[in-house]
Amino acid sequence: MKAYFSHIYQAVSSILIGMGITGRHMFQKPVTIQYPEQRLQLPERERNRLFVDMEDCIGCDQCAKACPVNCIELKTIKAVPGDIVGKTGLTSQGKKKALFVPTFTIDFAKCCYCQLCVFPCPTECIFMTDVFEFSDFKRAGLKYEFSDMTAEQTAEKKMKAEEYALEQAKKKEEAAKAAASSKSSSAAEKKAAEAKKSEAPPPEDLTQTEDNKNKEV
Amino acid sequence: MEEFLKSIIGDNIITYIIMPIPALIFVSLFALYAVLAERKVSAWISNRIGPNRAGGKMGLLQTILDGIKLVQKEFVSPVRSDRFLFKAAPFIIFTAAFMGYAVIPFSSLYIGVDLNLGLFYFFSITSLGVIGMLMAGWASNNKYSLFGGIRSVAQIISYEIPTALAALVVVMLAGTLSMQAFCVAQDGGIFNWFIFGGPGGLSKIILIPFMITACVILFLSTLAETNRTPFDIPEADSELVAGVHLEYSGMQFAMFFFAEYAQMFAVAGVIATLFLGGWQSPFGDLVPFLNSPVMQIIWFLAKGFFLVFVQIWMRWTLPRVRVDQLMTICWKFLIPISFVNIFVVALYIIFFK
Amino acid sequence: MEIGLHHFLTVGAILFGLGLFAMITRRNAILVLMGIELILNSANINLVAFSKFGGLGVDGQMITIFVIILAVAEAAVALGIVLNLYNNFETVDVDEANLMKD
């Protein structure tokens, strides 16, 4: 009999205590953060979207090699002596840039945000930003192009590099001719044919570049 | 209002058809905003904000937009389900939930129909919903739905007993079953409400603890009859997924939802009528304006909304009870205690009235 | 035609006939029970109709209440029997329960 009444007492008192607690919570300030308007301060070492500062990039391809999921695609063209890469031809640390970078694509659909590409970069031009909202309706929209070279520029630079290569080859040939027999002339012709072949593939499709530029912060 | 309508239209069936229409409009609006209130209160209790995008800071359009979303959805009925029963069940449940409103006294001038057995009618109507539950559970051709339906029926039928016994105390004191007569009997201020023993001399102090117990019992057992937490084992989402609602989609599901919220206010209205003075103002006739028919509606709604708020508050505080605990609470605690209540009140009526 | 005693009694008689039919033809114990309920209901209609038209006051209704009470008791006990039948014979067909026959 005693147990019966103590059960009733326990039930009633525990219900009242519980409702008191929830009742108190009703008048506390909500802890909700209204996300799109109100944002949390992100930690300093957060890993979100990558950004590449093309002014500093020397096209060394180390980031692409470090990437475990191969999401960085990088193409380079050798600069002709006297041609200035970028605005000044120098990185912000004063290093000389010897390569044009016509393609620097990062596919964020593949990226796993491991930050492995950041460490090997000798000029610290690739780094993580605090942008984390970049959803898209198409998978292709997640491919971000960082190089600002247009298709004409690329073609021009390519041409120049080839001409320069041909010139160098000719110079070498002449030097060789001067030095030795007529055998080497056929080798030079072969080389020229090879160079022509490499011209045959059309330049990279860079139509996406324009779209992505708008998206960049 | 009934006399007024009769004077215009004449004493015929159309009067009785028109009379409950304001209640129906009220139920629709109430169900919309009760869903919102439920979400808001749950949010406040867990230190959140709740819906605040659609329709201003308070999310006033949230439920309407949810309803529009539900209307657009396809009606899916499971393979090998019993089509006719499956479609009929939500209508029966909703009709049963709404039929109770016929006897809820909103004001001294407005009640759907003032039956002289109003309370008895109300309790019998709750058993109609049981058939709808069984129908939905069976016709879904789903084990979880069937278990939900059977549990729901077992629960509602068991809890009808403490409901009726707790209400019987007031019936004995008031000597009537008509809902308007309950309100009239509690005239004259807050201390004449039946939760404080009803009108009477100083001797009614003996009654006060028993009446409060009866009120709590009625509240708990109506909570169980409307399948609200902590007694929501019929839809226990962790065990039965959603009970009888499981196979329903779109508008049919909305009707279940609607019925639940309609029932919430119906039982709150009955408790308010029986124990909290119905449409009586707490100040009695001290200020005649406060007891005018329009103010009576406000008093009644305030009491009803308070009880609905307590229901919501309880839902977001207490965990769900087990099936055996549910039956233990009903048969071992609520029923014996309400028998004691009835006994004491009967003795009081014999010796002091 | 004004609705009088005959109308109610006719409804009662039809329900009685249907209940009888269900009791005779149906082999499912629960359907037999339903037939009994139909017959009880037809009797109730008659009692209440006589109570109104025969000037009996509420005496007919009192009998109806007792009939309803008996129907409840009968249904509860019958359900117990049906469940027992099902436990023992794996069926609720009343013709199958014929162990005493042979």
Add this chain to the structure above:
Amino acid sequence: MIYYTILFYVFAVLAVATAFYVVFAKNVIHSAFALFGTLFAVAGLFVLLNADFIAITQIMVYVGGILVLMIFGVMLTTKIADIDIHTKNLNRIPAILFSTGITVILIFILFTTKWNIKPQVQNQETVSQIGKLMLTTYLLPFEIASIVLLVALVGSAMYARKTK
């Protein structure tokens, strides 16, 4: 008065039609749910007969109690896996002859008998009268009925339990 006639025919037709469905339906569960219509319509007829207390008792006890018991019975005595619960009918032709014969005889009798119809008292309140009668004239049947209910409660609980 026209409404009274219309309502009577609505309830009468509903009661008879659903009763037909109860008797002839192939599916037991459909019969059970059709019985709901019959009981409800009979409650409506009770209201038309000025027996409001009986009507509400009918809904409460028959619909909320007996019908639920029957549906439980159907559900507990069938395999849940198959939703089609068909039963066979036996002796159809003789049964139809017999029951229609009895019905026709009953209707014939009730139309030929000269009933002693007395003028009715309109719209009297039945609840208080029933209450008073139950505790005065019908006290003994009332007490016996309560004992019968108790015995039925205990007995059916005993009976339905699995014996070991």
